[in-house]
Amino acid sequence: xxxxxxxxxxxxxxxxxxxxxQRQGSMLLNAVRTQFDVVGSVAxxxxxxxxxxxxxxxxxxxTPMNQSHTALSxxxxxxYAPDFVDRLDLPKLNIDERMVIAQGGAAALGxxxxxxxxxxxxxTSQTVVTVTVTSKAAVRAGVLNAVAALYANDVPNDGQxxxxxxxxxxxxxxxxxxxxxxxxxxxxxxxxxxGAPIGRWKDWMGIKWMMxxxxxxxxxxxxxxxxWHKTALAYAAGKDAANxxxxxxxxxxxxWVATKAAWLINHWMSGxxxxxxxxxxxxxxSDDTATVATS
Numbered sequence: 001x002x003x004x005x006x007x008x009x010x011x012x013x014x015x016x017x018x019x020x021x022q023r024q025g026s027m028l029l030n031a032v033r034t035q036f037d038v039v040g041s042v043a044x045x046x047x048x049x050x051x052x053x054x055x056x057x058x059x060x061x062x063t064p065m066n067q068s069h070t071a072l073s074x075x076x077x078x079x080y081a082p083d084f085v086d087r088l089d090l091p092k093l094n095i096d097e098r099m100v101i102a103q104g105g106a107a108a109l110g111x112x113x114x115x116x117x118x119x120x121x122x123x124t125s126q127t128v129v130t131v132t133v134t135s136k137a138a139v140r141a142g143v144l145n146a147v148a149a150l151y152a153n154d155v156p157n158d159g160q161x162x163x164x165x166x167x168x169x170x171x172x173x174x175x176x177x178x179x180x181x182x183x184x185x186x187x188x189x190x191x192x193x194x195g196a197p198i199g200r201w202k203d204w205m206g207i208k209w210m211m212x213x214x215x216x217x218x219x220x221x222x223x224x225x226x227x228w229h230k231t232a233l234a235y236a237a238g239k240d241a242a243n244x245x246x247x248x249x250x251x252x253x254x255x256w257v258a259t260k261a262a263w264l265i266n267h268w269m270s271g272x273x274x275x276x277x278x279x280x281x282x283x284x285x286s287d288d289t290a291t292v293a294t295s
Contacts, residue, residue: 026110026111026113026114026117027110027114027210027212027214028113028114028117028118028162028164028210028212029110029113029114029117029235031162031164031201031208031210031228031230032117032230032233032234032235032273033045033230033231033233033234033235033276034234034235034236034237035234035235035236035237036236036237036239036249037237037238037239038076038236038237038238038239038270039238039239040238041075041076041238042073042074042075042076043073043074043076043236043272044071044072044073044074045071045072045074045234045236045274045276046069046070046071046072047069047070047071047072047276047277048067048068048069048070049067049068049069049070050067051065051067052065053065072274072275072276073274074234074236074272074273074274075272076236076237076238076270076271076272077116077270077271077272078268078269078270079109079112079268079269079270079271080266080267080268081104081105081106081108081109081266081267081268082105082264082265082266082267083101083104083105083264083265083266084257084260084262084263084264084265085101085262085263085265086261086262087261087262087263088261101265105250105252105265105266105267106250106267108267109250109267109268109269111214112269113235113269113271113273114212114214115214116235116271116272116273117233117235117273118164118214118215118216118224118226119273120233120273120274120275121164121224121226121228121233121281121283122216122224122283123275124275124278124281124282124283125278126149126150126153126278126279126281126282126283127282127283127284128145128146128149128282128283128284129142129145129284130142130222130284130285130286130287131143131146131169131172131225131284131285131286131287132287133169133172133286133287133290133292133293134290134293135293135295136172136175136176136293136294136295138293139169139172139173139175139176139286139293140176140178142284142286143173143176146225146227146282146284147205147207147227147282149282150227150228150229150280150281150282153279153280154279155229155232155279155280156229157206159206160229160230160231161206161207161208161227161228161229161230162201162207162208162209162210162227162228162229162230163207163208163209163210163225163226163227163228164209164210164211164212164215164225164226165209165210165211165212165215165225165286166211166212166213166215166217166218166219166223166224166225166286166288167211167213167218168218168219168223168286168288168290168292169223169225169286169288170209170211171292172286172292172293173209175292175293175294178204179202179204179209184204207227217285217288218288219288219289220288220289221287221288221289221290222285222287223285223286223287223288224283224284224285225283225284225285225286226281226282226283226284227281227282227284228280228281228282229277229280229281231276231277231280232275232276232277232278232279232280232281233273233274233275233276233277233280233281234273234274234276235271235272235273235274236271236272236274237249237269237270237271238269238270238271249269249271250267250268250269251267251268251269252265252266252267252268253265253266254266
């Protein structure tokens with residue numbers, strides 16, 4: 001067998017990487033504002049301030065709103081997810097093995113994107129008290145307080161509001177009739193009925209909710225959860241100069257490393273999350289060590 005992987009194999013592998021990244025990568029990327037194919041190390045997002053309406057006298061001059069315009073910078077960071085395949089394993093390499101390696105690299109980069117996004121969510125100054133999980137009523141009241149805090153900031157309920165909670169808080173919220181029952185949610189808002197396996201959201205109170213096991217503090221008494229508007233934060237992804245076909249934000253390459261007697265299968269991306277509007281995010285905590293309240 002040749003020591004060089006054929007071009008067809010490389011092309012097929014790259015196709016697998018991008019397909020898998022889209023399907024099983026970041027769970028939160030679609031819930032934030034995005035800018036792809038950034039050229040350079042810094043991306044800029046425009047933020048427009050609020051306008052104020054005024055009156056005028058008959059035949060008098062109108063007063064311009066003079067809405068502020070701010071360019072918010074987002075400096076990209078580079079990440080790699082490499083793996084080695086030994087030369088003697090090459091004859092055993094089949095499409096299943098290729099998919100396993102592609103899944104590992106794509107999933108690692110997807111988790112990194114979610115880590116970057118949750119870091120920004122955690123940085124908000126808009127926090128509320130810890131959700132008490134002693135009863136269903138307490139869980140309901142705590143979550144409603146968080147929702148109320150977001151909408152009190154003039155955040156529009158326009159179908160672009162998202163919520164992420166830990167598996168334990170999701171279980172706690174599932175005891176709430178308004179959250180779990182189609183009588184309140186409607187059949188199209190129930191989870192696991194539409195969409196891809198990764199990235200399904202459940203509608204409730206005009207918010208798309210998701211259970212996420214990678215949130216900070218999962219399994220502790222101070223597990224974090226968030227509610228945010230899509231335009232409150234953003235993710236910028238750089239363009240790989242070698243990726244002339246523009247296949248996506250994740251790239252892959254296979255190289256023979258003589259000193260390792262193995263193939264280096266590498267995945268990489270360049271991206272960063274950044275905060276655009278602090279008032280569009282609410283961060284709160286709950287006790288992940290508590291027993292799920294059933295009454």
